[in-house]
Amino acid sequence: MFGWGELGIIIVLAIILLGPDKLPEIARTAGKIYAEYQNAKRKLELELLYGYEIPTKENLEELTRKKLDALKEDVVSQLQVEDLNTGKLNKLKRRKREEERREDRKEEGEKNVHNRPE
Numbered sequence: 001m002f003g004w005g006e007l008g009i010i011i012v013l014a015i016i017l018l019g020p021d022k023l024p025e026i027a028r029t030a031g032k033i034y035a036e037y038q039n040a041k042r043k044l045e046l047e048l049l050y051g052y053e054i055p056t057k058e059n060l061e062e063l064t065r066k067k068l069d070a071l072k073e074d075v076v077s078q079l080q081v082e083d084l085n086t087g088k089l090n091k092l093k094r095r096k097r098e099e100e101r102r103e104d105r106k107e108e109g110e111k112n113v114h115n116r117p118e
Contacts, residue, residue, distance in 0.1 A: 014026075
C-alpha cells in the first residue's frame, strides 16, 4: 500500500498532468471502475464458495414471470373448481326445494282427502 507521502506525490502529479478541469471526471471514472471490480470480485467469491451465479436482472424477471404465470393458472383453476362446486350446490338446493314442494303437495293432498265430506 501507499503511504501518505506517496499518495501526496501521486495527487500532485495528477493535478499537474491532467489539469484541474479533467481531474473530477477521471476520478469519477476511476470510482466506477473500482466499483465494477468490487462487484465482479464479490460475484466470483460467491460462485466459488456456493457454486452458483448471482441471478441477473433478466433471470429474476424470467423467474418472476414464470411464478406469476403459475399463480395465474392456479387461481383460474381454483375459480373453475369453485364455479363447479357452486353449480353443484345450486343443483342440490334446487332438488331439496323440489322435494320439499312435493312433500308439501302430498301433505295438502292428504289433508284434502281427510277433510272431504262423506
